[in-house]
Amino acid sequence: MKMKLEDLLKHIEKLKKVNRKNLKISDDADFVYICHNETVHGLKYNDIPETGDKILVADMSSDFLSEPVDVSKYGLIYAGAQKNVGPAGVVVVIIREDLITDDVIPGTPTMLKYKIHADNDSLYNTPPAYGIYICGKVFNWVKNKGGLQAMKKINEEKASILYDYLDSSSMFKGTVVKKDRSLMNAPFITGRNELDAKFIKEAKAEGFENIKGHRTVGGMRTSIYNAMPIEGVKALVEFMKKFEEENK
Ligand SMILES: Cc1ncc(COP(=O)(O)O)c(C=O)c1O
The missing domain is CATH 3.40.640.10 (Type I PLP-dependent aspartate aminotransferase-like (Major domain))
Known part of the structure; x- marks a missing residue:
């Protein structure tokens, strides 16, 4: 049986209150x-x-x-x-x-x-x-x-560069509460669709690939898997700062 949209939305609200x-x-x-x-x-x-x-x-x-x-x-x-x-x-x-x-x-x-x-x-x-x-x-x-413990340390360092900037920026905002944030995928938005599109276009021209968020949610998303070096994250944050400055 198909669920009605309003029932689905009610169900989602209920799920949000689930205590793990x-x-x-x-x-x-x-x-x-x-x-x-x-x-x-x-x-x-x-x-x-x-x-x-x-x-x-x-x-x-x-x-x-x-x-x-x-x-x-x-x-x-x-x-x-x-x-x-x-x-x-x-x-x-x-x-x-x-x-x-x-x-x-x-x-x-x-x-x-x-x-x-x-x-x-x-x-x-x-x-x-x-x-x-x-x-x-x-x-x-x-x-x-250095094994998985070392990978964790590197990944935490990479993710915190990005999240710290997102938390301090007045243009970009992370879309996930701190306790549930992924170390691998960090989505963010500006809150304005046309500004998101401009950022994605300019980021691509600068060599930052696949910054567009998943088609079902929009916005932006960085994927910083193990293979992404810390320099890549730093370069992205520098680019974001520059974009924020130029588009105030
Ligand atoms: C957690 C998770 N499960 C499943 C998949 C889907 O894998 P596949 O593309 O092989 O179906 C992905 C994306 O690759 C994923 O991130």
């Missing part, structure tokens, strides 16, 4: 799913929900390898490689041993059964060898940088 510490989870739920870092709005679970005896499942596609993760808190973590790990076409799955079973919905396609992949050392199908090779290179790069 006291989630109401249906008794018959098999698991609780979260998107650990959501790229469209630039949100991140900086503290994960308490789910009691329910299995926690997380999509970490957009922040995998950006910081250490206590994997023991999750039943399943999956991450498409395409952001911090390597080329699209590779997926990392970290799954609790006891969840690798034949107990799947009848009709589940073979390729979607984790047990098939686990039993065959992830070689049931022809693996994307080149993509995996590149992932290996990235894993070594992360290790040489």
